[in-house]
Amino acid sequence: MRKYAIFFTALTLIFALVGCFSAIDYSLPKDPTEFNTFVFVNPNDHEDTYASFEYNGRTYIPYGTLKNRISGKDVGDCLGYIVQDGEKLTDTRVFTLRDDKEGNFLAILQYEGFMDPPVFYRAIDTAKKEIDIPWIVGSLGYDFWDDGDE
Secondary structure (H helix, E strand, O other), X not given: OHHHHHXXXXXHHHHHHHHHHOOOOOOOOOOOEEEEOEEEEOOOOOOOEEEEEEEOOEEEEEEEEEOXXXXXXXXXXXXXXXXXXXXXXXXXXXXXXXXXXOOXXXXXXXXXXXXXXXXXXXXXXXXXXXXXXXXXXXXXXXXXXXXXXX
């Protein structure tokens, strides 16, 4: 009986440790970036608009949502948070993705909103280009991204 108790205790500790190492670190950096949103209008269809923001001289608009399970191994650094219409949404955090070395995608994760799925934004300068899509990102089929690489 004691052997089983030790075994299950050890197993529980292993699962707890694995879970801790793969947890997403939602900590804001010392000087977080405030991502001010604005409306991006598709130049090919003026009725096709998107919430967008800029980062490192690139404009990002929505591309997709979670295709697979996400963990701390998939998410890179927290860069900051969204500012919409002057309101600081400090729980709506912007992250890099570890497998996206070119910075073509940014992840929007809710710090407190566990029911809100991640949203992935893609840099508009990648439209109509063949790029690597991180394995956790699933396209939502927005018209702007209709480039046949899905």
